[in-house]
Amino acid sequence: MAGRADDWQLVQRVQGGDKTAFDVLVLKYQHKIVKLVMRYVQDPSESQDVAQEAFIKAYKALPNFRGESAFYTWLYRIAINTAKNYLVARKRRPLDYDVDLQDPTQYEMQARVSEVATPEGHALGEEVREVVVEAVEKLPEDLRMAIILREIEGMSYEEIAQAMDCPVGTVRSRIFRAREAIDSRLRPLLD
């Protein structure tokens, strides 16, 4: 809900000519889209190429996007079509199973991709996972609850405020502090 409003803001900025806003959308959805494309195009490197093409197609088509569906749902369809077209062009048969085009979240819940990455990338990925999980566990209860409700449950600040019985400003602050605490452990790993 909040994500949708946020995306719509970004989309409108892109439509107004702000390319940075599209960069933010790419950063935000790159993992989801690459993962989705990997279901069709199983090679990690090719998946990234196809996902890149999907993002570029989305960018070109963005002037016609009117926000009637969520941006991610729209992007998701573009990515699936791009992956299918890629396989057809490569004369490869798309996988038999299909994903529910109408419900990206359902797909997300259904199965996780068996990720194939380079050994270095995989090792770094594992390290990042460990650091983040450990950092979340070590957060004070109020910060942990706030960041989990936001990131995992997808609740808006208003909803979190009601759930935690505190002002929205406090929620904003708790989520930020939680991210900063996790970031302090994550940054040395990635820099």
Place this chain on the structure above:
Amino acid sequence: MSDSVNKQLSSCLDGELPLEEAAMLMKRLGRDSRSRAALTRYILMGEVMRDGLVPGLLNGNFAQRVSEEISSEEFPPSGRSSWRGKVQKLVAGAGVAAAVAAVALVSLQTAIVDPDQTGLSGQGNVETISYTVPEPPDRLNSYLVRHGTQAAMARNSSWTRVVTDEASDAAERSQGVPEIDDVAPEPEAVNAKKVTP
């Protein structure tokens, strides 16, 4: 980088940043690599928490490649500016309708069978069946004629406009004048009233 910027990034990521602040933040993101890196890490930790991390994207090359591809793209004209295409489609549709109408009109008029012209009237024991397809009512007839005429006029008008526009665009391009697609077309009726001194 100040805490306040990071706090804005955090709120922006969650769709909880006021529009005017978001606009400022986007400008900052466009020029501040540290802010972008912080935003990337915020996004990354969310993906890890949702078990959505793709390790192959950790080097940041993917987003960078997309950004570079896009920077070489001229942003496509917005949907609002496609009025010319829409008008052309409408006119083309009207043209097809007019053609169909014209064919229908001709068919109806020639369908009035004249037994003398068929060569069947004087043939011995062949029973002549004389029939007449009723003429279309005046109202329908006049509609078909009017519709066909107007559609043809519209097609001419559109064609003239397209040719004129293209020539005009080419001239503007050669002069380095940027294309202005969002400008609404000037009503033709206004042009028609202009009096040349």
